[in-house]
Amino acid sequence: SQTIHQWPATLVQPVGSPLSLECTVEGTSNPNLYWYRQAAGRGLQLLFYSVGIGQISSEVPQNLSASRPQDRQFILSSKKLLLSDSGFYLCAWSASGFSYNEQFFGPGTRLTVL
Amino acid sequence: GIQVEQSPPDLILQEGANSTLRCNFSDSVNNLQWFHQNPWGQLINLFYIPSGTKQNGRLSATTVATERYSLLYISSSQTTDSGVYFCAVGAGGTSYGKLTFGQGTILTVHP
Numbered sequence: 299s300q301t302i303h304q305w306p307a308t309l310v311q312p313v314g315s316p317l318s319l320e321c322t323v324e325g326t327s328n329p330n331l332y333w334y335r336q337a338a339g340r341g342l343q344l345l346f347y348s349v350g351i352g353q354i355s356s357e358v359p360q361n362l363s364a365s366r367p368q369d370r371q372f373i374l375s376s377k378k379l380l381l382s383d384s385g386f387y388l389c390a391w392s393a394s395g396f397s398y399n400e401q402f403f404g405p406g407t408r409l410t411v412l
Numbered sequence: 413g414i415q416v417e418q419s420p421p422d423l424i425l426q427e428g429a430n431s432t433l434r435c436n437f438s439d440s441v442n443n444l445q446w447f448h449q450n451p452w453g454q455l456i457n458l459f460y461i462p463s464g465t466k467q468n469g470r471l472s473a474t475t476v477a478t479e480r481y482s483l484l485y486i487s488s489s490q491t492t493d494s495g496v497y498f499c500a501v502g503a504g505g506t507s508y509g510k511l512t513f514g515q516g517t518i519l520t521v522h523p
Contacts, residue, residue: 332509332511334513341498341513341516342498342500342511343513344510344512347509347510355508357510386453388453388455392509398443398462398502398509399443399509400443400445401443401500401502401511402457403454403457405452405454406453406454406455408453
């Protein structure tokens with residue numbers, strides 16, 4: 299069966315510091331991968347998605363970037379964190395091939411920028 | 413882009429009561445999912461239901477794609493049902509499976 303991991307689970311960082319959040323998926327090949335952010339406990343916003351290694355699409359302009367160095371690894375980064383980057387970050391995957399495939403989420407990373 | 417509206421925004425129930433949550437969407441979809449977010453933030457897949465009706469224990473869901481809405485039914489609610497329920501939809505074409513989420517319904521079940 300498929301499993302999705304995220305780390306760290308929680309993170310407290312000062313403003314201006316760098317960020318690296320990691321997501322890995324097990325038990326599937328060539329998944330579609332997604333990064334979402336949830337602010338204030340309501341509604342998730344899609345940040346990035348990837349349909350293959352090195353292929354990243356951004357949904358909203360922001361202080362963050364994403365990379366996919368391996369088939370089942372998705373990384374969210376920032377060079378300098380802002381207060382507004384605080385939130386709950388969730389990684390998700392779906393099977394490749396069809397846009398209507400069911401999506402599954404990881405446990406999330408709670409980021410606080412001070 | 414596609415708009416998703418959920419109602420009610422908040423719902424308070426006594427244990428054992430039944431409830432109906434609604435999700436309206438503004439355009440044709442080829443993916444509709446219901447999630448339950450637990451107190452630790454984990455999104456738990458409840459239903460994948462772009463059309464039709466499904467049931468899983470005390471929960472059931474119906475999506476009427478032609479009228480652009482979906483309903484989630486919770487029967488004989490329990491305190492463990494508390495949390496936030498999200499509806500999320502995906503369009504076709506080159507959407508690559510991207511989901512648009514509603515703002516959620518916060519359900520509180522009292523013993």
